[in-house]
Each structure stands twice: as structure tokens, then as C-alpha cells.
Amino acid sequence: MIVAQTRAFCNSCNSWHESELVREENTICGIVRCPKGDLKYEMSSNAEMFLALRKKSSTDLRDNNVLTGMRYVLNYISITNACNLSCTVCGASAKTNSKNAVYLSVEEICRRAEEVRHQGGQLLHLFGGEPTIHPDVLEIVKRISGMGFSVGIVTNGYMLGTNDQLAYKLKEMGLTRICLQFDSLNTEVLEKLGRNYLKEKKRAIENSFRAGLSIGLNCTVTKYNLDEVADLLAHGLDLGISVKNMTFASAAPMGRYKLALQDSADREQVITSLLRAGGRYGFDIDDVLPLPAYLPWGIQTHPDCGAHILFVRTPRGVKPLNKLIDLLSVYRKMGRSRMRKSLLSKYLIPAFFLIISVRPGRLLESLGIALGLLLSKRKYSLVNVGISNYKGAMFLDEQRITRCASAFYTSTGPVKGCLHFFSDKSCIGSKEYEELHGSC
DSSP: OEEEEEEEEETTTTEEEEEEEEEETTEEEEEEOOTTOOEEEEEESOHHHHHHHHHHOOOOSSOGGGGGGOOOSEEEEEOBSBOSOOOTEETTOOBSSGGGOOBOOHHHHHHHHHHHHHTTOOEEEEESSOGGGSTTHHHHHHHHHTTTOEEEEEEOSHHHHHOTTHHHHHHHHTEEEEEEEOOOSOHHHHHHTTOOOHHHHHHHHHHHHHHTOEEEEEEEEBTTTGGGHHHHHHHHHHHOTTEEEEEEEEOOSOSEEOSOGGGBOOHHHHHHHHGGGHHHHTOOGGGOEEOOEEGGGTEEOOTTTEEEEEEEEETTEEEEGGGTBOHHHHHHHHHHOOOOSSHIIIIIHHHHHHHHTBOTTOHHHHHHHHHHHHHOTTTOEEEEEEEEOTTGGGSEEHHHHHTOOEEEEETTEEEEHHHHHHSOTTSTTSHHHHHHTTOO
């Protein structure tokens, strides 16, 4: 059964072809109709859940006129392709031999940061490789934060865990947050992933807490840790107020991927496993929503890219925000909006949508939490839990790519995330292209 017809980029001939999203029994696949032969990518092993999430989406996939106002929300600069670990699922295929590694100059990184600013970006993440091993990382953070960005580092955490002063120094230079790779609490699983540094990762979290940095926890999901993601969610939620974000993303066969393809997981498998923690934190499948679409914010996120659960942390515990406010109703109101960007549309209209979507009997509690989020940030915070399907991202759907809200700023300019990682060396700005030209 054909679910949707689209176009997709074909890595076999580096062209765009007519393509289809199809359902085969309980599986969803993307099929690229390449003249050299069809290419087939499995998107999901749970068609019912996949299609239910699509149905919830407020993104208008039929109206391409909305794309003129899109912007990149997540902006990345890979400052080196070197790393101090050799993970078995490294999408960046980072270099462990320093002789073959590239460390971008501070001036080149600032030049790319200027391009981020030109594109209207406010959030900027330093990427790698492993950014903390760049010899000029402190100067880089200082320079970029001085340009007015909210700066984060995507890290394996090893240096932050072995050098107790590094988090403080980065904070002093203007760093806002770390995004720490945290895949398991089981040393045997970490050994299989080439990341058996649990003690150092826990120490990295402690050091970052003490330094006053916000923390995001990133989990790459394979069959080895799929059954553990509910425990990892609980671990992150229980760590405290500094954890603002968690991401659970299926491992993708790109870069240095040493597992079998079937050893990965898809988004719906991750959601199913996360729901095992639902009884403890009061959430269920109704609280899992596609990311919102809102033109004044410049986002029209495709429903196949990811889903999320939004929690609110209060002195009385953690609870899903959707149980207080009908977020699906809010997102649909936002998705229908065609207002231009303004102070009113960016802030006041979404606040109005939230107020009129408070669930019956929850108004006073919601108002109390709203005041807490505004006035008591040491006791109240929002926690976003994202679920991404990098495995399914191999199907480079045009509708999804054109709505992508993330970009890697390369030597040739911004390149959308999936094209950067999944395209080959013939595609300008891809990871392979950058390495071929002595960059990253």
C-alpha cells in the first residue's frame, strides 16, 4: 500500500528520483525508483505507530510556499574530525590517528559562525570528532560566545570526566551546555559499542553540574541497549534540574558503523521501549507527539524526522506536560497559522494557544507551573525527550530534507544534516567531500 509519493535523493547516481513511502504488512519502507534499479530502505517495523504519528503531525506537506520562511534551529560546526575514542557506531567516522586528523583554525571556525549568524541562527553547537580535544577549544568558545551565540558542545565526555577543571573553564569562556553521549549503564553494552567509560561519563555530568552548565544526554540506540532506554530515561529525569534535554536516536549505518544493519533499531521500537517507564512518570503513547510546525518560528518539521515527549520538572516531581495542556491541540493551532514573524506571533500567540488548551480542572496547576518556570528556574524546568530515526533517514525524502531544521556549516556553507552524513564525496558539503578537501 502506498502511504505517500515523493521524491528522494539517490546515492547510487546522485540525482533526485520519484519515490514512494509504502506499507508492507506491518513494515514501512521508502523506495527510490532509480533507473539503475530500485533502492529500498526500511523506515519502521511498526506501521501502525508510524502512521499514527504521521496523522498527529501539524506540518503541511502539500504547501511548498511555506518553505520560504524556514530557518535552521540547530546549527553545528565540526571543529575537528579527530577523536580520543573509537566507537563502533561513529556516524562521523572520526579519526583516531592524529596524523590524519584535521583541526580547523579559530579564524575558520569564526568565519563559519558568521555564516550561522547570517542565516539567523542563535543556537550553535561545536561538533566533531571530539571537540574537547581541539587545542584551542577554550579560545573557540570564548570567540563564538562573544559573537552572541548560545554555545553548546557535543561530546563523548571523556575529557570532561578526567579533567575536573575543564567544565569550569568552558563555562567561564561562555559555554552554555554540553550534549553528552550516554548510551548505557551496562559496562558490557558499552564495551560492545567501544564506549566503556561509564565512570568518566558520570564524572563529566557531575563536573558540568557543578560548573553550572545545562546538560543534554544523547543515546544511540542499538539492539544491545534497546531494552535499557526506559532505565536511561529514568536516570536522566532523576539527575535533576540541569538536564534539559534527552535524545534517543537509532544507530544509522553511516560513517564507522561496525554492526550489522539489523543490530540497529527504529524510532517506533525506541518509543515502545521508552513506554515501559510510563507508569513511573505518568506518560503513555498519547504524550508522544511529532515535533511542532510554526511559521513565525521558521519550522515545518517533517513527521518522519522525529517525535518527542515534553516533561515539566517541579518540586513535586516530573510529569508530562501533555497531561496538563492538550499539546496536540496547541500544535494544530500553530500548524494552521500563516502569520508573519513578529513579537506578537513569536511569543504571545503561542502563549495564548497554551492557555486556551489547558485541560479541564488543570488551570490553577498550570498557572502555578508557568510562574515557576518564569520565576524559579532552580526548581522548575522543561525537559524535552526527543526520539529520532537516523536509520530511516537513509531514505532522503525531498519533503523531509526541504523542511530540515538542522545544518552543518562546512567549508562551502550550510548543508542539511542528513545530506551531510548520508551523501558521498561527489556531493558538495558532505562529510566525505569535506575530508577529501582537507576540511571537516
